[in-house]
Amino acid sequence: MCSTKHSSEVRIIDPCEDAAYNEWIVSSRDCTIFHSPNWAKLLSESYRYGPRYFTLYRDGEIKACLPVMEVNSLLTGRRGVSLSFSDYCQAIVAGEDEFKLLFKSVLDYGQSQRWRHAEFRGEPLLAEEVPCNEFVQHTLQLREEGLMYSKLRNSSARNIHKAIKEGVQIDIGNDLAGVLSFYRLHCLTRKRQGLPPQPRTYFMNLHKFLLAEGLGFTALAQYEGKTIAGLVCLHYGSNAIYKYGASDEKYQNLRANNLLFWEMIKKCTHDGFKSLSLGRTDLSNNGLLLFKDGWGGARDHLSYHRYDFRKKAFAAQQNQFRRYEAYLRKLPVGVLRVLGHLGYRHMG
Structure with a gap:
C-alpha cells in the first residue's frame, strides 16, 4: 500500500x-x-x-x-x-x-x-473535524466491589434492593439458549424504539464467534418463571462493554435493569477487567443518560466522522431513521424482523 x-x-x-x-x-x-x-x-x-x-x-x-x-x-x-x-x-x-x-x-x-x-x-x-453524529459514552474504571458500590447514586442502590426484594433473580451464562431468550426481548424493545431488530442469525453468530469463545456473556433477569429483561456484555483484552440491553416494559416497576447492571459490574470486576463501557447513548435520550449517570462512571463525548469522497471533506449527516420511528412502532414484531433481516446488511 x-x-x-x-x-x-x-x-x-x-x-x-x-x-x-x-x-x-x-x-x-x-x-x-x-x-x-x-x-x-x-x-x-x-x-x-x-x-x-x-x-x-x-x-x-x-x-x-x-x-x-x-x-x-x-x-x-x-x-x-x-x-x-x-x-x-x-x-x-x-x-x-x-x-x-x-x-x-x-x-x-x-x-x-x-x-x-x-x-x-x-x-x-x-x-x-466536522462530526456527522454525536453521542455520550459512560466508562467505569473497575475497582473492588465495595468501592464500586460506594460510587452508586442512592436511587440506583435503592432500585437494586427493590429488585431483590421483589424476587428478581439474575442468570449469567454464555450459551445459545440465553442469547435466543435475550433476542425475544430485543425484538420487543426495538419495536418500542421504532427500529427493526437485528436478524436472528446475527445473534446466533454473536454467540458462535464471541460468547462461545469466552468473549462475553448474557445476563437475564427472571421473575416468576419469566425472562423480563436482559443484557449482552462483551469483552476483549482488559476492557468490557455493555453492548445490548432489552426488557419487557410490563415489568419495569420491578427495576430489573438496575439489578442486571449491578451483576454485570460485579462480574466484570471479579473477572479482572480494568474498565467497563456502558456504550453509546443518544444526546436526546435523557432518561437513559440519567440511568447511566447513576453508576459512578465518567461521562464523555463520542463523535462519529464521515469523509465524503465526492466533496473531499468531512460532512455532517442527518439521522434518516427518525422520520420513520413513529410508523415502525405500529408494525407487528414479525414484520419488523423481516425488515431487519432485509435491511441491516445495507445499513452497515
Missing part, C-alpha cells in the same frame, strides 16, 4: 486470517471487542462485509492499525466503516503521525474503490 522510511509499510489485512494480528492487538491496553478478529468474523459472516484492516508494519512487525469494514450494497453504495455496528473503534496507534499515515491509506484505497464515504466512530484524532 504505502511505504515510509525505517522499513515501514501499510498493508491491508484480514484479521480473521492473520494470527499475528490477534497476538498484537490483544496486548494493547486500548483494544476493545471491536478490534478483535472475532468481531470482524461476526460482521463478515452475518452481512458479507469485507475486512480491510489498514496495518502499519515496521521491520516486519505490526505497530499500528486502523480497522475498516468495506460495505458493498446495491441500495446504499460502497463505503468503508470503522467499524460497522461498533459503538466506537479508534485506531491503535502510538501517535498522530502513525494515524495520518493510516488515514491517508484509507482515503487512497477508498478513492480507488469508488467509495461514497468513509466513516470513523469515536476517533479522538479527528476531534477537530
